[in-house]
Amino acid sequence: MALFHVARYPGPEEAAAAAKEETGASERARALLERLQTRARERQQRQPAPSEADAPSEASGRRRRRPRRRRRGSPEAPGSPEAPRGKRRRADGEHADAPGPGLLRAGSGEEAPGERGGRAEAAPDGRPAEEAAEPAAPALVLGGFGRMKRSKVQPFLPAWLAEPSRVRKDIAEGLVPIEDIPEVHPDLQRQLRAQGISSYFPVQAAVIPALLESAAGGFLVGRGGYRPRDLCVSAPTGSGKTLAFVIPVVQALLRRVVCRVRALVVLPTKELAQQVSKVFNVYTDTTPLRVALVTGQKTLAKEQESLVQKTADGYRCLADIVVATPGRLVDHIDQTPGFSLQQLRFLVVDEADRMVDSMHQSWLPRVVAAAFQSAGPREPCALLQRRQLQAETAASTCCPQMPLQKLLFSATLTQNPEKLQQLGLHQPRLFSVGAAHGGPKDAEGEAGGKYAFPEGLTHHYVPCRLRTKPLLVLHLVLKMGFSRVLCFTNSRENSHRLFLLVRAFGGVDVAEFSSRLGPGQRRAILKQFEQGKIQLLISTDATARGIDVRGVELVVNYDAPQYLRTYVHRVGRTARAGHAGQAFTLLLKVQERRFGQMLTEGGVPALERRELPSRLLQPLVPRYEEALAQLERTVKEEWKQKVA
Numbered sequence: 001m002a003l004f005h006v007a008r009y010p011g012p013e014e015a016a017a018a019a020k021e022e023t024g025a026s027e028r029a030r031a032l033l034e035r036l037q038t039r040a041r042e043r044q045q046r047q048p049a050p051s052e053a054d055a056p057s058e059a060s061g062r063r064r065r066r067p068r069r070r071r072r073g074s075p076e077a078p079g080s081p082e083a084p085r086g087k088r089r090r091a092d093g094e095h096a097d098a099p100g101p102g103l104l105r106a107g108s109g110e111e112a113p114g115e116r117g118g119r120a121e122a123a124p125d126g127r128p129a130e131e132a133a134e135p136a137a138p139a140l141v142l143g144g145f146g147r148m149k150r151s152k153v154q155p156f157l158p159a160w161l162a163e164p165s166r167v168r169k170d171i172a173e174g175l176v177p178i179e180d181i182p183e184v185h186p187d188l189q190r191q192l193r194a195q196g197i198s199s200y201f202p203v204q205a206a207v208i209p210a211l212l213e214s215a216a217g218g219f220l221v222g223r224g225g226y227r228p229r230d231l232c233v234s235a236p237t238g239s240g241k242t243l244a245f246v247i248p249v250v251q252a253l254l255r256r257v258v259c260r261v262r263a264l265v266v267l268p269t270k271e272l273a274q275q276v277s278k279v280f281n282v283y284t285d286t287t288p289l290r291v292a293l294v295t296g297q298k299t300l301a302k303e304q305e306s307l308v309q310k311t312a313d314g315y316r317c318l319a320d321i322v323v324a325t326p327g328r329l330v331d332h333i334d335q336t337p338g339f340s341l342q343q344l345r346f347l348v349v350d351e352a353d354r355m356v357d358s359m360h361q362s363w364l365p366r367v368v369a370a371a372f373q374s375a376g377p378r379e380p381c382a383l384l385q386r387r388q389l390q391a392e393t394a395a396s397t398c399c400p401q402m403p404l405q406k407l408l409f410s411a412t413l414t415q416n417p418e419k420l421q422q423l424g425l426h427q428p429r430l431f432s433v434g435a436a437h438g439g440p441k442d443a444e445g446e447a448g449g450k451y452a453f454p455e456g457l458t459h460h461y462v463p464c465r466l467r468t469k470p471l472l473v474l475h476l477v478l479k480m481g482f483s484r485v486l487c488f489t490n491s492r493e494n495s496h497r498l499f500l501l502v503r504a505f506g507g508v509d510v511a512e513f514s515s516r517l518g519p520g521q522r523r524a525i526l527k528q529f530e531q532g533k534i535q536l537l538i539s540t541d542a543t544a545r546g547i548d549v550r551g552v553e554l555v556v557n558y559d560a561p562q563y564l565r566t567y568v569h570r571v572g573r574t575a576r577a578g579h580a581g582q583a584f585t586l587l588l589k590v591q592e593r594r595f596g597q598m599l600t601e602g603g604v605p606a607l608e609r610r611e612l613p614s615r616l617l618q619p620l621v622p623r624y625e626e627a628l629a630q631l632e633r634t635v636k637e638e639w640k641q642k643v644a
């Protein structure tokens with residue numbers, strides 16, 4: 001038998017009055033309890049004693065009784081300081097007695113006679129405590145009022161993801177002189193030196209030899225007749241991933257005799273593709289290799305001219321290395337006669353995590369289908385045939401296979417095995433600077449966060465109000481003397497308005513970069529920014545990934561990024577190639593908590609808070625007010641023009 005004293009939460013203002021009444025109420029409850037206990041004892045004496053056979057059913061009946069839930073935060077919640085003493089002690093006791101979190105003794109949610117005031121004490125009816133506590137069943141039930149800390153579910157990663165080949169994060173300390181990797185062709189070493197490069201960055205020192213080794217038997221056949229392992233590289237922004245694939249790809253193809261598309265590099269944006277094709281051009285300049293860029297910047301017909309040439313007996317391939325965006329690549333697979341990927345040896349996917357996200361475009365299956373396409377009947381053991389193998393067997397290695405090796409690069413490579421599985425990787429190998437998420441700490445005791453940041457990066461957040469955000473940007477550019485600043489917003493409208501406002505304010509060489517502009521304009525703006533003609537570039541996330549502009553001193557997140565990956569790529573536009581750089585993220589009060597949470601979840605240490613007091617901004621205010629008025633007029637005018 002149990003007695004429940006259900007108290008409704010009276011609200012804070014009535015709590016004091018209720019407390020006064022409580023003493024009288026508990027007296028009445030005690031009297032009622034005693035009356036009920038007496039009646040129960042009398043009833044028990046009248047009934048015959050239960051036989052042993054009845055005992056289990058009684059116990060199971062007791063076990064079915066469920067403790068009544070108490071309101072959380074109510075003044076009487078067990079363990080709360082406002083709860084009556086007896087209840088508080090019992091609530092504490094629950095935790096002390098419970099064999100583990102969430103397990104309570106049956107009846108512990110009820111106030112069993114004799115339990116009140118502690119188990120060791122005698123019951124109010126004078127019986128010994130053990131006897132009085134008898135109704136409490138020894139069985140354990142699930143559930144409870146205590147907050148329990150659940151252990152975090154750790155992802156189970158395949159061995160290649162969980163135990164990557166580690167790459168040093170610190171560029172300055174991990175430099176490897178060019179002559180220390182003699183496998184690289186002397187001509188390429190000469191080219192590197194001509195570019196002012198005397199040492200390899202850590203990621204290059206790790207990946208270049210591994211890739212060269214996989215092509216050591218020539219690009220036509222894998223080493224020992226086996227298909228080479230696919231490679232995934234996860235290294236911070238600006239750590240030199242581009243050269244890590246450009247050098248081995250160029251070297252592997254140096255000895256080619258016939259021109260065929262043997263390397264395909266796929267990137268998410270036109271600007272990135274152009275940047276990477278430039279690097280290929282530098283290192284193929286003195287070789288017979290040809291590089292084609294297919295991004296849609298030129299007409300399809302013009303691009304087709306750079307890929308194939310019609311001859312009397314068919315088509316002649318004009319490119320060994322094709323750098324492409326996925327959409328335009330598929331256009332060429334579909335519409336360019338003579339464009340063949342059947343001799344493809346390297347498929348490089350840069351910014352691989354983004355490309356995995358865009359898998360819905362299904363460009364990869366199209367590429368793989370084109371690479372393994374068989375034109376007409378083939379000899380079963382023809383030399384250099386290409387077949388998609390289900391499993392590698394002794395029989396399958398009899399005929400030389402022309403391998404297709406996939407190389408994935410990103411600063412924020414996904415660790416989601418399901419996503420990576422979509423890429424159909426063959427015995428993949430991962431090179432990474434960071435430990436697997438939730439994985440062990442590295443040699444320097446650094447916790448393994450999701451992503452790694454460049455060593456030279458200092459990042460802060462600046463608390464601000466909506467109205468003062470543009471003032472903060474102006475202060476950073478005009479008063480703190482940063483000469484090359486990249487400022488990110490979350491939409492092209494925001495970029496445009498901030499650009500108009502800063503331009504109206506005057507005194508800053510400012511430009512905007514977004515999809516509002518055509519590819520030609522965007523190219524010109526990036527060039528001017530690189531040349532130092534633009535002091536402040538206000539951009540959407542179009543420049544957040546991969547864009548390599550030397551000398552960016554400061555990145556400003558005018559709008560807080562919504563994803564950690566976006567944050568990593570944005571701030572990675574500074575502190576590149578081992579240089580120092582700063583990043584400021586402007587956060588409204590409402591955003592601070594969520595942003596902090598996002599970083600914590602990604603294993604990123606909390607950012608340092610940097611206050612910019614309003615007195616520093618005060619001198620800018622009068623001109624700023626004028627600029628705001630000007631902005632309003634300009635926006636109205638633009639709107640009229642749009643409507644007209």
Ligand SMILES: Nc1ncnc2c1ncn2[C@@H]1O[C@H](COP(=O)(O)OP(=O)(O)OP(=O)(O)O)[C@@H](O)[C@H]1O
Nearest residue numbers: 197199200201237238239240241242411546548577
């Ligand atoms: N060994 C090297 N020595 C000196 N500079 C280098 C070396 N390797 C690369 N760089 C320079 O470092 C800069 C960053 O390289 P890269 O663009 O390849 O970085 P990334 O890792 O691809 O960055 P992101 O992830 O942002 O795309 C480039 O300007 C490049 O020229």
